[in-house]
Amino acid sequence: MGTYFYRLRQKTREIGLANLIRAGASGLVNRALRLIYRFDPWHVSGTYFSRPYKAKVVDMINARKPDCVVEIGTGLGDLIGRVSSAKTFGFDLDPAVLKAARWLLPRTSVLAPGNFQEPDGIIATLKQHNVRQIDCLVLVNWIHMIDFDTIERSIERIDRACPIRSILMDSIKAGADGYRFHHSEIEMKTLGRIVQTRDGDETRTLVMIERGP
Numbered sequence: 001m002g003t004y005f006y007r008l009r010q011k012t013r014e015i016g017l018a019n020l021i022r023a024g025a026s027g028l029v030n031r032a033l034r035l036i037y038r039f040d041p042w043h044v045s046g047t048y049f050s051r052p053y054k055a056k057v058v059d060m061i062n063a064r065k066p067d068c069v070v071e072i073g074t075g076l077g078d079l080i081g082r083v084s085s086a087k088t089f090g091f092d093l094d095p096a097v098l099k100a101a102r103w104l105l106p107r108t109s110v111l112a113p114g115n116f117q118e119p120d121g122i123i124a125t126l127k128q129h130n131v132r133q134i135d136c137l138v139l140v141n142w143i144h145m146i147d148f149d150t151i152e153r154s155i156e157r158i159d160r161a162c163p164i165r166s167i168l169m170d171s172i173k174a175g176a177d178g179y180r181f182h183h184s185e186i187e188m189k190t191l192g193r194i195v196q197t198r199d200g201d202e203t204r205t206l207v208m209i210e211r212g213p
């Protein structure tokens with residue numbers, strides 16, 4: 001019980017009381033959706049309000065005033081659902097989490113199953129919706145599971161079909177344990193020009209990469 005209150009106090013310090021209350025309410029909705037759709041438990045507690053990196057990601061994307069944003073690994077759509085853009089696409093490996101996300105996102109957001117490592121399905125969906133250019137491709141809070149050669153390969157394949165103007169991804173900080181890959185800024189430079197970095201939270205740095213001439 002003592003540990004519970006200690007952690008609650010720490011979290012209140014980190015995100016503030018208002019966000020703690022919003023995170024609790026959002027967690028309850030996610031819990032109810034999970035009873036129906038049985039998606040990964042991470043999504044229940046990892047809400048927009050409890051994870052400060054999420055608002056920063058949304059700000060970084062919106063600052064670019066994009067017309068088309070594509071998020072791969074979208075989960076419940078916490079990020080894509082808050083982006084101001086005419087066209088928004090959320091792809092995920094897990095069809096169950098997408099069914100739940102459908103309840104939370106506007107109908108205008110396209111949600112579809114898709115695997116980053118085998119992007120043909122993602123490309124087909126984008127073509128089906130006449131996407132000619134991706135203004136921002138978002139790969140956040142799972143890309144640390146994928147080796148960089150695979151990341152480069154998949155991005156090149158998507159880019160050949162629908163040119164990508166910028167990529168927002170996270171790099172795991174040195175010293176953060178339990179992550180398969182950290183993805184340094186040196187590696188990220190092979191994808192384009194780093195135009196912005198921002199501290200996401202204690203484990204991640206958010207990196208905006210611009211591509212093109």
Ligand SMILES: C[S@@+](CC[C@H](N)C(=O)[O-])C[C@H]1O[C@@H](n2cnc3c(N)ncnc32)[C@H](O)[C@@H]1O
Pocket residue numbers: 042054072073074075076077078079091092093094097114115116117140141142
């Ligand atoms: C921790 S959640 C993060 C969700 C969202 N990006 C956010 O930050 O709120 C990671 C999501 O990525 C998805 N995912 C993992 N590997 C993937 C892949 N290779 N292709 C597409 N989605 C993937 C998982 O199914 C999960 O829903």
